[in-house]
Amino acid sequence: xxxxxxxxxxxxxxSGTSVKIECRSLDFQxxxxxxxxxxxKQSLMLMATSNEGSKATYEQGVEKDKFLINHASLTLSTLxxxxxxxxxxxxxxxxxxFRDYNQPQHFGDGTRxxxx
Amino acid sequence: xxxxxxxxxxxxxxxxxxxxxxxxxDTSESxxxxxxxxxxxxxQMILVIRQEAYKQQNATENRFSVNFxxxxxxxxLKISDSQLGDAxxxxxxxxxxxxxxxxxxxxxxxxxxxxA
Numbered sequence: 001x002x003x004x005x006x007x008x009x010x011x012x013x014x015s016g017t018s019v020k021i022e023c024r025s026l027d028f029q030x031x032x033x034x035x036x037x038x039x040x041k042q043s044l045m046l047m048a049t050s051n052e053g054s055k056a057t058y059e060q061g062v063e064k065d066k067f068l069i070n071h072a073s074l075t076l077s078t079l080x081x082x083x084x085x086x087x088x089x090x091x092x093x094x095x096x097x098f099r100d101y102n103q104p105q106h107f108g109d110g111t112r113x114x115x116x
Numbered sequence: 117x118x119x120x121x122x123x124x125x126x127x128x129x130x131x132x133x134x135x136x137x138x139x140x141x142d143t144s145e146s147x148x149x150x151x152x153x154x155x156x157x158x159x160q161m162i163l164v165i166r167q168e169a170y171k172q173q174n175a176t177e178n179r180f181s182v183n184f185x186x187x188x189x190x191x192x193l194k195i196s197d198s199q200l201g202d203a204x205x206x207x208x209x210x211x212x213x214x215x216x217x218x219x220x221x222x223x224x225x226x227x228x229x230x231x232a
Contacts, residue, residue: 032217043207043222043223043225044207044222049219093159093161095219104166105211105220109158109160
């Protein structure tokens, strides 16, 4: 079946550094990708939606200059957390779907980000 | 905007017994999809079951079945013959059918414990 690969699965870095998370669709063309953030024991919170070749649409309250999303190809989207601080520590999950509205939404395994 | 409500933050069930998780949603649309996702401690998002709103027949997947009441905007999940591996967070989710780039809207989740 369709698979979405998310990398890295866990990253620890110092405050002030930038961290890039990759999300790849392995066997289908992901015309739309979604990025979610999840705090412990909470639900998934949508951060942004990106369509291939277009700028991402960010949800209210999400800083687009802090969370840079690139969706340059039909198989790859990246989320870069710029100048990360401890409050950015969280679990980030990507999800991808082909353009057909009937297609399911496939999830990556998530990235645990810890900022020291 | 659509909203999804899960009124049971936590539930528990004895192994081999049956448990029902509740979900209600609010929408003005007539065409949409409803989903139940399972998130075990690994935090991987696993699709449990999916229901198309235009289908009157309730979806079933082995031990998992739903009770879809469109007029009442209710979508409960029944787990039969509960197993230890069913212990997880369960999220109810909604998605419009009208567009390929609309995200899933999640409820806050229900944490299910299975007692041996």
